[in-house]
Amino acid sequence: MIGPSEKTMTDHTGELHVVTVDVNGVRRTASVEARKLLVHLLRDDLGLTGTHVGCDTSQCGACTVDIDGQAVKSCTVLAVMTSGSSITTIEGLARGGGALHPVQAAFHEHHALQCGFCTPGMIMSVRQMLGQNPNPTESEIRHGLAGNICRCTGYNNIVRAVQSLASEAPRHD
CATH class of the missing domain: 3.10.20.30 (Beta-grasp domain)
Incomplete structure (x- = not known):
């Protein structure tokens, strides 16, 4: 780098x-x-x-x-x-035709944002987390997001969004 x-x-x-x-x-x-x-x-x-x-x-x-x-x-x-x-x-992340990246779409679908200030950093961190572990447990998701702070306390919906992606088990590069 x-x-x-x-x-x-x-x-x-x-x-x-x-x-x-x-x-x-x-x-x-x-x-x-x-x-x-x-x-x-x-x-x-x-x-x-x-x-x-x-x-x-x-x-x-x-x-x-x-x-x-x-x-x-x-x-x-x-x-x-x-x-x-x-x-x-x-x-x-959202390239070609304006379609959302799968992580962005999951955040939207599961209302994993409130004010949206933390959302870009959360999405970038989730993207890497799922690249390293495509099917994390809830505990692994929470641990993986430990370096990102949501001041609106939207963590439950953020975890749900990540779980929805994990259950699909596609690659999220």
């Missing part, structure tokens, strides 16, 4: 580095300061605001994205560390 970025120029805030990543299947390049977090590159520079900033301390999981096949809290990763990586955000 990680590689050194190419230095470009210096401004009054520090050196800028060129970061090139594939985001949702599209190659994107940006010049960023070394301290810029991936979540801010995605939201501020690339306009992908589905990735939410919830706590800025890596506790809530609202900023979870997929980096090279791993669900990662994007507030814990410097943008320069992702140069050369493939990133999938919540916007990248």
